[in-house]
């Protein structure tokens with residue numbers, strides 16, 4: 001990302017402009033702070049929203065993987081797949097770090113999310129993922145019943161057929177309780193970038209967690225958006241920076 005991080009206050013009108021340029025051609029729901037006039041661009045109809053939950057390693061990364069896919073409206077990280085009640089980051093028991101993905105079924109599908117799931121981690125790794133070691137990083141597809149279970153099983157068989165010499169360890173299991181994690185871990189990647197947080201108006205935590213724009217930018221900061229979307233956001237942010245508006249020159 002070519003944007004430097006700066007700590008300064010960005011004028012409100014700029015935050016609104018960024019919202020518009022980033023989202024003008026996207027069918028997304030935007031909820032922004034009451035400090036900014038509310039803009040709803042094609043608010044997705046509740047009836048088209050579904051949620052899916054996956055575990056594929058560190059949930060910071062998992063949230064970024066799904067965040068800027070077309071049709072993904074919101075993401076949330078949490079704990080699932082275990083038996084411990086009220087797990088916490090430092091004591092999550094037998095749960096796996098998971099991401100809950102809210103998506104618009106007119107724009108994407110459980111099957112498309114499954115494709116991203118498989119291509120975004122190595123389901124053949126045992127007891128960890130990448131540099132992260134431990135059962136909390138195991139690979140799981142959570143399902144809501146027979147239909148999702150059928151789709152998940154079929155996709156796992158395809159994945160297994162691609163790698164004859166190693167076993168795909170991914171579990172497929174009905175979703176019990178999804179416990180949302182502590183605020184610190186939500187939109188973790190975006191929170192490492194004060195410049196972008198400013199650019200979208202320094203939303204209060206609750207608004208940030210529900211914001212579709214923050215969901216997208218969280219993937220962008222981690223450079224995990226599909227390449228075309230990554231370039232599109234890059235270009236739009238660079239364009240704004242080039243116009244010089246966010247540069248505080250003197251006081």
Ligand SMILES: *[C@@H]1O[C@H](CO)[C@@H](O)[C@H](O)[C@H]1NC(C)=O
Pocket residue numbers: 050110144145147148
């Ligand atoms: C399960 O999720 C699918 C989408 O993958 C949805 O069509 C279906 O209505 C859901 N079933 C239940 C019982 O919630």
